[in-house]
Amino acid sequence: MEADHSGETADYIPELASADPDRLAVAICTEDGRLYSQGDSDVAFSIQSISKPFVYALALADRGFDAVMEKVSVEPSGDAFNEISFEAGTGRPLNPMINAGAIAAHTLAGPSGATPQERTSRIIDGLSAFAGRRLTVDSAVYESEIATAYRNRALANMLRANEIIEGEPLDAVTGYTRQCSLLVTVDDLALMAATLANRGVNPLTGAPVVPAEVVRQVLSVMATCGMYDGAGHWMTNVGIPAKSGVAGGVIGALPGQVGIATFSPRLDRHGNSVRGVDLFRRFTSEMGLHLM
Numbered sequence: 001m002e003a004d005h006s007g008e009t010a011d012y013i014p015e016l017a018s019a020d021p022d023r024l025a026v027a028i029c030t031e032d033g034r035l036y037s038q039g040d041s042d043v044a045f046s047i048q049s050i051s052k053p054f055v056y057a058l059a060l061a062d063r064g065f066d067a068v069m070e071k072v073s074v075e076p077s078g079d080a081f082n083e084i085s086f087e088a089g090t091g092r093p094l095n096p097m098i099n100a101g102a103i104a105a106h107t108l109a110g111p112s113g114a115t116p117q118e119r120t121s122r123i124i125d126g127l128s129a130f131a132g133r134r135l136t137v138d139s140a141v142y143e144s145e146i147a148t149a150y151r152n153r154a155l156a157n158m159l160r161a162n163e164i165i166e167g168e169p170l171d172a173v174t175g176y177t178r179q180c181s182l183l184v185t186v187d188d189l190a191l192m193a194a195t196l197a198n199r200g201v202n203p204l205t206g207a208p209v210v211p212a213e214v215v216r217q218v219l220s221v222m223a224t225c226g227m228y229d230g231a232g233h234w235m236t237n238v239g240i241p242a243k244s245g246v247a248g249g250v251i252g253a254l255p256g257q258v259g260i261a262t263f264s265p266r267l268d269r270h271g272n273s274v275r276g277v278d279l280f281r282r283f284t285s286e287m288g289l290h291l292m
């Protein structure tokens with residue numbers, strides 16, 4: 001089959017624009033911890049929006065469902081990931097997968113009253129527990145994104161004005177951008193997804209990372225909102241709760257079965273990896289993985 005060279009690397013984060021567009025990797029981790037990978041599986045890239053479901057999980061685990069729901073809803077927005085969209089009346093972001101909701105969820109990780117540094121540490125520790133190894137921030141990607149993060153700053157200011165977040169909005173954006181700059185490989189992502197598939201227990205380390213009821217909530221939101229304004233087509237065609245990131249990663253988690261991760265930096269107009277989406281489509285049709 002002819003390789004698909006369509007799509008572009010993300011250009012609004014300069015450091016991502018210069019990524020090698022031809023990288024391709026895939027990994028699958030079973031819920032009992034068997035990991036299979038192919039292609040550029042040793043290449044590290046920034047996790048970007050794939051951090052969002054995991055941070056939402058930490059917020060739910062740390063603060064409880066009611067406290068998180070008060071600040072971030074669970075409705076698909078039908079909008080692009082960076083849209084300035086808030087629920088009429090409450091001023092809440094519609095879901096934790098779009099940037100507005102993810103910045104709010106970022107501030108809800110860790111105990112109430114945690115400092116910005118403490119919550120960022122909680123997030124790095126928590127995502128490392130999902131991955132089964134210590135994850136680190138790519139400071140070049142962080143600096144590159146924060147220097148031009150005007151839209152996310154606007155979102156954080158709106159969140160503060162709507163009384164959804166507390167404290168200094170810029171602290172929320174810097175912490176969120178660090179979270180997005182964590183370096184991962186497809187092997188890491190497959191294991192993180194497999195931890196969701198395995199009801200919150202890391203299948204390699206055996207560590208209980210978040211409770212099973214949290215995972216149910218997170219996978220439900222991934223299924224309905226994880227692929228943004230492409231979520232409906234994704235769910236009908238591919239049928240796996242999923243999340244993408246603008247560095248080119250995509251994860252999918254099938255409860256009780258597997259975590260899947262792909263990496264290829266060229267993106268479609270929704271900000272989802274072109275080849276990643278195609279690989280997932282093939283998994284669905286050739287391996288019968290559609291949930292329905």
Ligand code: DON
Binds near residue numbers: 049099145
């Ligand atoms: O906030 C941003 O715009 C990026 N750090 C993450 C966006 C992203 O990954 C969107 N997903 N495909």
